[in-house]
Amino acid sequence: xxxxxxxxxxxxxxxxxxxxxxxxxxxxxxxxxxxxxxxxxxxxxxxxxxxxxxxxxxxxxxxxxxxxxxxxxxxxxxxxxxxxxxxxxxxxxxxxxxxxxxxxxxxxxxxxxxxxxxxxxxxxxxxxxxxxxxxxxxxxxxxx
Amino acid sequence: xxxxxxxxxxxxxxxxxxxxxxxxxxxxxxxxxxxxxxxxxxxxxxxxxxxxxxxxxxxxxxxxxxxxxxxxxxxxxxxxxxxxxxxxxxxxxxxxxxxxxxxxxxxxxxxxxxxxxxxxxxxxxxxxxxxxxxxxxx
Numbered sequence: 001x002x003x004x005x006x007x008x009x010x011x012x013x014x015x016x017x018x019x020x021x022x023x024x025x026x027x028x029x030x031x032x033x034x035x036x037x038x039x040x041x042x043x044x045x046x047x048x049x050x051x052x053x054x055x056x057x058x059x060x061x062x063x064x065x066x067x068x069x070x071x072x073x074x075x076x077x078x079x080x081x082x083x084x085x086x087x088x089x090x091x092x093x094x095x096x097x098x099x100x101x102x103x104x105x106x107x108x109x110x111x112x113x114x115x116x117x118x119x120x121x122x123x124x125x126x127x128x129x130x131x132x133x134x135x136x137x138x139x140x141x142x143x144x
Numbered sequence: 145x146x147x148x149x150x151x152x153x154x155x156x157x158x159x160x161x162x163x164x165x166x167x168x169x170x171x172x173x174x175x176x177x178x179x180x181x182x183x184x185x186x187x188x189x190x191x192x193x194x195x196x197x198x199x200x201x202x203x204x205x206x207x208x209x210x211x212x213x214x215x216x217x218x219x220x221x222x223x224x225x226x227x228x229x230x231x232x233x234x235x236x237x238x239x240x241x242x243x244x245x246x247x248x249x250x251x252x253x254x255x256x257x258x259x260x261x262x263x264x265x266x267x268x269x270x271x272x273x274x275x276x277x278x279x280x281x282x
Contacts (some may be wrong), residue, residue, distance in 0.1 A: 004181035007174060009165055013185040016164020017192025023157035024193065025200030032148045032210035032217050033235055035227040037247040038271070045275045054148040059250060061154020069162045076162065078252065079170035080259045082190035082242050090262040091249075093238030095270020098246060103223070105245045106157075108232070109167075112266025114197035117219065122224050128238025130162055135176040137145060138241065 012076075024111055027058075036107020037062075038098035100126070145211055158251045164189040167252045169243025174242050 024035040031054065040055050068077060082090060098104040101123050103112060108127075112120020165185055172184035200260045204216055239245050244252070244263055252260045 001178060002181055004183045007183040009185045010188055012191045013164045013188040016160045018196055019156055019160030020194025021193035023153045024162060024197045027153045028204045029200055029218045030211050031146045032214045035153065039243035040173045041246060042271050044153045057147045057151040058154040058155040061151040062158040062250045063254060065155050065158020065251055066162060076165060076168060078168040081170060083225050084262055086174060087242050087259055087263045088243030088266045090209055090238040091266025092244065092270040093234045095267035096274050097231045097235030097238060099226050099271050099274035101235055104235060106247050110193045110197055114194050115201040116197045119224055119228060123228055126232035127236035127239060130233040132178055134174055134240025138180055139177055140179050
């Protein structure tokens with residue numbers, strides 16, 4: 001294994017992680033809810049009275065975050081290499097998978113692990129392993 | 145009030161994802177590429193987020209109710225089944241293919257790039273498929 005030191009951003013990534021942790025903390029301490037993005041979005045597809053406003057507000061906040069960020073700092077570069085058909089497949093898998101698996105990187109990976117949930121540990125290991133294998137195959141077996 | 149809190153949380157969460165580098169699919173894929181030139185940055189994102197959130201969840205549990213007096217709504221399901229594992233693995237494959245997970249994808253929508261629009265549209269269709277199928281099979 002070789003580490004790509006030129007791309008490694010320990011401080012900004014740690015600081016970003018702390019902000020994500022702060023956001024998840026605020027939501028559970030103030031509202032008593034889990035900051036799991038797939039769950040927050042998924043809940044809107046089955047609307048229940050009194051349960052939609054906070055979800056919509058959360059998502060609105062996320063959509064407006066780049067505006068706030070760009071106002072204070074410079075937006076980091078972003079590069080998408082996947083083709084359109086691949087992005088469709090990826091989106092479908094992420095949508096179906098996170099709902100059947102009841103969570104994504106935020107719900108299972110951050111909140112679930114933080115509260116010591118065994119289900120979230122299994123889910124996180126499952127999606128990490130699948131992600132590692134997928135990139136290995138696309139980068140080193142069929143592509144690359 | 146809880147709507148305002150959720151909005152602010154969304155803003156902070158989104159800024160955290162941008163600062164962390166999660167909204168750059170190339171960086172996410174570089175983290176998942178153990179055999180290539182590996183970028184370990186995202187391990188620090190998860191570590192940092194978990195460190196803060198662990199303390200908050202412990203505090204929330206000991207209080208029992210939220211600071212706004214709302215009930216603590218934590219998942220109660222404990223069963224580890226095929227649905228959990230296969231669903232998570234499907235998500236992992238999609239994550240590895242596109243380099244986007246749900247949070248960063250929503251944040252990246254503001255960039256107006258058609259690639260992100262395509263991904264988010266497909267993701268919502270995927271979620272709707274689950275919704276439809278779980279309504280038919282209770």
